[in-house]
Amino acid sequence: xxxxxxxxxxxxxxxxxxxxxxxxxxxxxxxxxxxxxxxxxxxxxxxxxxxxxxxxxxxxxxxxxxxxxxxxxxxxxxxxxxxxxxxxxxxxxxxxxxxxxxxxxxxxxxxxxxxxxxxxxxxxxxxxxxxxxxxxxxxxxxxxxxxxxxxxxxxxxxxxxxxxxxxxxxxxxxxxxxxxxxxxxxxxxxxxxxxxxxxxxxxxxxxxxxxxxxxxxxxxxxxxxxxxxxxxxxxxx
Numbered sequence: 177x178x179x180x181x182x183x184x185x186x187x188x189x190x191x192x193x194x195x196x197x198x199x200x201x202x203x204x205x206x207x208x209x210x211x212x213x214x215x216x217x218x219x220x221x222x223x224x225x226x227x228x229x230x231x232x233x234x235x236x237x238x239x240x241x242x243x244x245x246x247x248x249x250x251x252x253x254x255x256x257x258x259x260x261x262x263x264x265x266x267x268x269x270x271x272x273x274x275x276x277x278x279x280x281x282x283x284x285x286x287x288x289x290x291x292x293x294x295x296x297x298x299x300x301x302x303x304x305x306x307x308x309x310x311x312x313x314x315x316x317x318x319x320x321x322x323x324x325x326x327x328x329x330x331x332x333x334x335x336x337x338x339x340x341x342x343x344x345x346x347x348x349x350x351x352x353x354x355x356x357x358x359x360x361x362x363x364x365x366x367x368x369x370x371x372x373x374x375x376x377x378x379x380x381x382x383x384x385x386x387x388x389x390x391x392x393x394x395x396x397x398x399x400x401x402x403x404x405x406x407x408x409x410x411x412x413x
């Protein structure tokens with residue numbers, strides 16, 4: 177199974193951030209010394225919440241997919257377009273920051289794919305990378321891409337529809353099976369497409385981690401699964 181991993185999944189994979197764990201007060205310098213607060217760095221679990229009506233929290237399913245990937249049960253992919261989008265975001269959004277931070281997808285190697293033939297972006301520029309990307313997409317004439325873009329634009333008249341449409345288009349372009357996402361706004365837009373046949377077609381392609389787990393016959397990660405992953409990833413306790 178070959179899956180395009182959306183940046184939103186990488187963001188939701190970072191559930192553990194560095195935090196200072198207070199151990200208590202110790203005497204520094206003997207009996208005549210001073211009291212010093214001591215502690216150590218530890219991981220603080222800060223899951224990113226999704227409303228139950230929109231699919232619910234995806235933590236245990238993201239972790240289950242990470243374990244399945246370690247076992248070689250699916251293949252993760254990315255594109256130059258997704259890589260480009262991350263340039264304007266802080267790196268800790270996708271990787272975590274600090275010694276005690278880590279991502280469930282931290283060791284998942286994604287196959288890179290080139291999809292932006294003819295695209296170039298010069299730095300510095302008056303346009304941001306995303307603005308240049310959207311400008312490039314506005315000139316694309318592929319009928320499949322335009323169909324997806326037009327349907328999304330009917331629901332949400334935003335330039336972001338160009339980018340979302342491109343990622344959806346790339347699933348077919350690269351002959352992948354699914355787009356894995358935690359972008360519930362995008363899923364909501366797809367569910368609002370008026371053309372029923374086209375709506376159903378896209379909904380078969382775009383999956384939350386929970387949906388992909390169900391498709392693969394996977395349960396959500398258990399506490400022992402989480403512990404195994406923590407050790408495998410070098411996570412801090």
